Amino acid sequence: MNATSPSPRAIVEVGGEKPYAITIGPGLLDDGALLGAGLRGRHALLVSDGNVAPLYADRVTQALRAARPDVRIDGYFLPPGEASKTLAHFAEAIDALAATGATRDACVVALGGGVVGDLAGFVAACWMRGIDCVQIPTTLLAMVDSSVGGKTAVDLPQGKNLVGAFHPPRAVIADTEALLTLPPRELRAGLAEVVKYGAIRDAAFLDWLEDRADALLAGDDAALADAIARSCRHKAEIVERDPFERGERALLNFGHTFGHAIEAEQGFGGLNHGEAVAVGMVLAARLSARQGLAGEAEAERLAALLARFGLPVALPGGLDPAALLERMRLDKKAAADGLRFVLWDGIGAARVVAGVADEAVLAVLEK
Ligand code: ADP
Numbered sequence: 001m002n003a004t005s006p007s008p009r010a011i012v013e014v015g016g017e018k019p020y021a022i023t024i025g026p027g028l029l030d031d032g033a034l035l036g037a038g039l040r041g042r043h044a045l046l047v048s049d050g051n052v053a054p055l056y057a058d059r060v061t062q063a064l065r066a067a068r069p070d071v072r073i074d075g076y077f078l079p080p081g082e083a084s085k086t087l088a089h090f091a092e093a094i095d096a097l098a099a100t101g102a103t104r105d106a107c108v109v110a111l112g113g114g115v116v117g118d119l120a121g122f123v124a125a126c127w128m129r130g131i132d133c134v135q136i137p138t139t140l141l142a143m144v145d146s147s148v149g150g151k152t153a154v155d156l157p158q159g160k161n162l163v164g165a166f167h168p169p170r171a172v173i174a175d176t177e178a179l180l181t182l183p184p185r186e187l188r189a190g191l192a193e194v195v196k197y198g199a200i201r202d203a204a205f206l207d208w209l210e211d212r213a214d215a216l217l218a219g220d221d222a223a224l225a226d227a228i229a230r231s232c233r234h235k236a237e238i239v240e241r242d243p244f245e246r247g248e249r250a251l252l253n254f255g256h257t258f259g260h261a262i263e264a265e266q267g268f269g270g271l272n273h274g275e276a277v278a279v280g281m282v283l284a285a286r287l288s289a290r291q292g293l294a295g296e297a298e299a300e301r302l303a304a305l306l307a308r309f310g311l312p313v314a315l316p317g318g319l320d321p322a323a324l325l326e327r328m329r330l331d332k333k334a335a336a337d338g339l340r341f342v343l344w345d346g347i348g349a350a351r352v353v354a355g356v357a358d359e360a361v362l363a364v365l366e367k
């Protein structure tokens with residue numbers, strides 16, 4: 001890289017009561033000034049996991065120390081994986097904050113994927129009734145979804161994300177180079193959520209994704225940065241207008257009612273979240289066609305793009321449609337008036353549809 005010209009970076013502003021910026025570009029993990037800009041006090045707790053910390057924690061810590069020698073930086077590292085998103089690890093992280101003598105102006109720095117971001121964000125939401133959290137997402141999924149919008153949570157044995165809070169981050173810093181070490185399956189899972197933004201509200205973005213699919217799969221920095229910035233812009237627009245999910249934010253659940261049911265039915269050991277959402281989006285598009293809202297061809301176009309990204313587009317074998325339907329009834333997004341789905345009137349035009357008949361859902365699951 002040319003040392004004389006700064007690397008290109010995109011900035012997405014998220015408005016609302018507590019505005020913040022998402023900065024996207026290569027090499028940001030070494031930018032101490034950027035990383036440290038969110039630190040108001042003299043304490044920071046770097047939360048990461050056992051895969052990400054060995055790769056990036058030293059770099060981030062050194063960059064921060066160079067820029068902010070006045071700040072004491074401690075670390076708390078989780079075992080990798082969703083199984084770590086527990087109240088027990090939450091309590092350990094709180095203990096770590098207490099041990100550093102963190103005050104009200106302390107900052108939690110979340111370095112990792114969605115698991116780290118969700119737990120660290122919740123820790124920040126709770127310590128002294130809420131302190132700053134800087135999100136440094138290292139998975140594509142976290143960059144385009146979980147690190148933006150302020151949802152934080154941990155899981156209970158009874159279900160995922162049952163204990164949590166809305167707590168917007170102070171800043172989000174997405175280093176596209178961190179994606180180079182991400183397992184390809186995790187990159188593809190993130191692409192499912194990227195495709196979702198095109199599907200629900202940006203047909204031109206879907207065209208662009210079809211065009212740039214090979215570059216994205218090859219990990220092309222500029223293509224990834226564009227895709228992340230465009231996805232974050234969509235998410236920012238939505239959460240700005242509907243921070244607490246009373247309306248429009250529900251559109252972000254396109255493919256998720258089916259997807260969550262698949263994940264749960266497989267005991268969270270089968271498809272990962274992005275893969276389940278890919279299948280779920282295709283099912284939602286097919287259900288839309290069956291309901292006469294949109295054409296079959298659009299559903300198949302979506303399926304073709306997801307398949308090109310190496311994502312599954314059909315129900316995995318061995319899943320019972322009736323059991324999936326029952327799961328969807330239990331989904332917290334199912335309202336009293338029958339099943340509610342995010343469907344579409346075609347590519348780029350999603351909307352919530354209530355009162356979908358069981359038979360229609362079963363027909364799509366059985367096809
Ligand atoms: P999510 O997909 O919700 O972001 P995780 O936080 O569980 O989920 O991250 C997925 C997996 O990828 C975890 O095992 C995590 O440790 C690992 N991981 C995250 N970021 C990177 C990275 N940049 N390089 C290598 N592995 C990573």
Ligand code: ZN
Nearest residue numbers: 145193273277
């Ligand atoms: Zn999702």
